[in-house]
Structure formats: C-alpha cells, structure tokens
Amino acid sequence: MTWLAVRCLPGWLLQTLFCRAQDARATAAILFSSGSEGMPKGVMLSHRNLMANIKQTSNVLNTQHDDVVMASLPTFHAFGFTVTQLLPLVEGLPLVCHADPTDVSGVAKTVSQHQATVMFSTSSLLRLFNRHPKVQAEQLHSLRIVVAGAEKLDERVREGFMAKFGKPIYEGYGATETAPVVSVNLPDTLGSRSQPLQKGHQPGTVGMPLPGTSVKVVDPESLDELPTGQAGMVIVSGPQVMQGYLNDPERTASALKTLDGQRWYITGDKGYMDEDGFLTLIDRYTRFAKKADFAGAKRLAEQQLREP
Template sequence: TTGVPKGAGLTHSNFVSNVMALDAWGMFEHEKGQKPEKIRHGGFHTYLGVLPWYHSFGLTVAMLSACFSGSSLVCIPDPRAGNPPFTEVLKAVQKYRPTLMPAVPTIFVAFANHSQLDQYDLSSIIGCFSGGAPLPPEVCRQFEEKTGSIIFEGYGLSETTPVASANPANTQNRKIGSIGFPVPDTDFKIVDIDTGLEELPQGEDGEIAVSGPQVMQGYWNKPEETEAVFREIDGKRFFLTGDIGHMDEEGYFIITDRKKDMVLVGGFNVYPREVEDILFTHPKVAIAAVAGIPDEKRGEIVKAYIQLKPGEEATKEEFIDFCKENMAGYKQPREIEFRDAIPVSNVGKVLRRVLRDEEVQKQSG
C-alpha cells in the first residue's frame, strides 16, 4: 500500500509468536465492573471479520487469533455493502453479537458517521483493535461516544506479522494518539533517519526500529532491499520501519508519520498526520488526507483532500480559516480539494501516494 510491492518472508514461527504475544497482552473487562483478564478461550468471544485475510492485519489479529482462542469468527466479505454503505455490517453486529473487532480507522469513521447507527445494537462489542493506519484522536472519541465500545490502537507492518506494539485494552492505561508499548518479546529503538544506527534521546523524533520474533526473515528474493532495512544494534537484528516517531515522557510510543510522506515546506518538516488530526476535529469532516505536492517556489506545499460527512456543505475559505486558527503557518494547507471519496486500499488505508501521483500527472500534463 505504500510503494512497489515486495514479498515479506514470514515463517510459521513469526505468526505463532505474534498470535501468542497478542493473547498474552490483551486484558479485557469481560463483564461490567469485573477485573480485566486475558482473552477467554473456548467460545466466549466472537470476532467481527471486517478485514481481508490476505492482509497480515486481518490474517493475524482476526482469523488466526480467533482460531488460537477457540472463538467464533463472523466473516464480512464486503463491509461497505448496504444502502447506505456499511449498513449490512451493522446488521451483522446486531445479529451475531461480536465481542472483538479489529479494524482500520476508516471503518470506525464509517460506523460513527452512519445515518442509521442509532437503530442498531452494538453493545456486545467490548474491544476494538485499531491498526493499519494512524487513528485520529477525534475519530476515536466520536466512535466511543456513539457506540460505548473501547478502541485501543496498535502498530505494525506486514514485515512484523504485523503487530509490533499495542495500547493496553482499557481506558485507564491506554493513551489516545499513541501506539502504546512493544508487545511481549519485542524491542523498539528510535534511531537517526540517515544511518539507522544512532539511538536518539527519549522525546526526540527518529525512525522506529523493531526487533522481535515476529520480524520477517527478509524480502523474498530481494537481498539488496533486505540488507537496506536491517541494522545490528547491541547484538540484535533491528528492522527499520520507515516510520517516524518517538517515546514520550511516560514511555508510550508516538507515531509522527511515514518517512516517505514527510513534506518539506521551505526548510520545515511537515508531517501529514499532524495536519489530518486537526482537520478531523472539524465537525463537517468525515475523512481527511494530506499530501505534499510539488511547488516551484517552496519545493513542496501542503494540500488537503476532504470528504465531508453526508449532507454537509463547506467552502475552501471556511477550511483555510479553520487551519489558520488551529495550526502553525508552515503547516497550513495551501490548497483544499473536496472529494466525494478519498482513495483507500482494499484494507481501508488512505492512499496518499495516489493523491500525490495525480497531482504530478496534472502538473506534467
């Protein structure tokens, strides 16, 4: 979803270790008021399968985790089905009473903004695992407010089978806007962007490097690409993720953005996620995507693509004023474009690369 396809070589032990780490990590309040405990095995849980099995997130966190715990799994081939879209999956939640729902942020957006949400009973869901893309804090707040469920965000890549870190699965210890802590047997380091060898101080942004039993063997038949993303640090093999982030004062890890998505505006680094998180706080926004587009004077400028909530109308000037009030000048989008739909992958990840490519084609054409 982020470039030229590469095969991540994952072994049986990669998958087993990741499923076992998730099983050890997740502590849920299975009944109201009771002490949180590990995921119950033997049929207590039902997973809602809104993610495709050919993606590592759906494969590990839904299908394999359901198998490991002896849980039921409700298969949703097309979560967008129905009129309006996403109606059929709401019907499935009411009918099958799932307890756990791994999903990507665009799914939570669709649920929270569904015009008929109040007509369906979603009270069976006790925990939602968000991954695949950064979860805007405002999306988390809206979804929890409207459904009564809890979202805990994690982080990973296909190369890490995929889960590398996760928030605690309770409101007392999870931190909205963070990716939590490394899962069991996993180490994180924040290293310099240029060499990937120098460990940076706590609080400073750098590239996230991951070591653990879930890390891939390498890219299939691509030895040079494999060598480029691995470093040996303190005697351990670390995978360079391409994601920029830091550890905060409480030890939680925060993703700033993808290294490749960073926008350089007049010498200043702008991370699209920071701008997107602010745009999501606007009451009319359903989905926001930000990308850097070429500009003769500044090198790059920030452009925002906005999908409004159903029935809403807005002007570019309205959003330009909103950005002026809520973010530093160099971060403000110089262009605003409204779209009926933002391009997303089959998993639901916003494809900034597609937006950038469209702009380059426009300018060259």
C-alpha cells in the same frame, strides 16, 4: 469423512492422524505490502513469526473463552490475515465473518446477531460506522474492545465513535514486515495496592510494545539510540520480524539490520517514546503516508505474482 472424524474421534487421535510437525523457521506465508513506497514487496513470514504475533496479541488483549471475534478485514492484508483469521483459529475462539468491510450496516448486524466481543478495524472503516444512519449503538453493545490499525486513527473518528456507541477505540501500530502487530493501546486495569491503576492507553499514541517486542528510536543515519522524547527512526526487534523480502536481497539488507547482536527492522517511520513507554508516530521519513488501500494493494500484488 473429515467432518465425521472431527465430530467423533478424541483429540489425541485427531492429532496423530492429521497433525504433522513443521519447521518453525520455514516460510508460512508471503504477503504483499500496501505499496506506499512504490510497487508492493513480497514479505516472507515464517511459522514462528505468525505464531509469535498471534500469542503476543492474544496475551495483551486478554482473550477469554467466551470471546467472539468479528472478522471483516481482507485476508490479503496482514492485519486481517493474522489478527482476524489466524488468531481466533489458533486460540480456539468463535469467529464470525462478513466479506465486505465497507458494508458497515451488515457488519453491525453480524456483531449484534452473534454477540461479538472483539472487533478489529481501520480508521477509514470506523468513520463509516459513525456516519451510517442505520447503524445503531445497540448493535455494537456486546463489543468489549475495538482496536484500530493499518493507518493513523483520526481523532474525529475516535470522538465520534465514543459519542455514538459509547465505545473507546484503542489504536495499534504495525507493519506487514512485523506480522503485523508491534504495539497497541489497551484498557486501563486495576493493579496492586501500591499501583491501583495500570495505565494501558494514551490517546494520540500507538500504545506500548507487545510482550517480547523491543522498540527503539534511533538517529536515521547512524542508528544510534536517541534519548526519551526525542524524535527519530522507529526500529523494531522481536520474534515477529519477517524473514525478508521475496527475491529481493538488496531491499532485505536495507530493511533488516543487526545491532549489538540483535536483529532489527527499520520501519521508515518517524516517532518518539515517552517516559511511560508509549510510542507516538509523527511522519514517514520517505514522506509517503500509509493508507488502507486494500483494493489497490491486492490488484498490484496479483499483477506482480503473474509476472515471470
């Protein structure tokens, strides 16, 4: 019956029958972090967090009505959940899925078959594309943009992908606590006559903050803002910053701080901003590197959910 209704009824009637108002501040999803600092934390994200990050990401990627999104990242991870699942659904973009992100041959065939134009992945998975002898450049010809996140992009992966497929990889940055995207590199664009080229990417950086997102580099102890080019703690403010951690007010208080009336997420990442506004990450203050261990994160999260 629902299928028939969607096929036959006008949009205004479908909205009346099926759409219900929701409190934008209510929790929409609870995602578990990768556990790079111990047991996973349940990150509470509101409808506003998710919708804001979807709109921010869609805006900077300049999504088109004829774009097709290739989705192969797991939905228990914030990158896969928000960017490769919710974004195309909310923006009305065609979405093609492949269940196993490590099956790069299968992903490449899906891209070729459906002429996908946008693909999100990780450095580890893109390395598999470079190494797989059966994945050919022609299969990824339709892609107009490839974005890597969830872990630091290996420069050898970037160079190898460009050499094999002729496609640049644009690195982004985020965290589960920011729903997840904070910043991203983008293709350069033509501007006005006074500024013929608008620089959108700087290799080695994680790009510029999304619209509506503030990023500062501060002293890790005093939280005082540091000068441009000086390394310190990266903190993030914006509508995508989480509500807090599930049943953990102590960790929430440690991660979320109000500075000059603005709410900030303390990332734990060490980095610096250059004069052009590009963010470069150096290390983790906790001395734990973030890894895209999707299977391990899921296993630990399921264990925590089973506990009383």
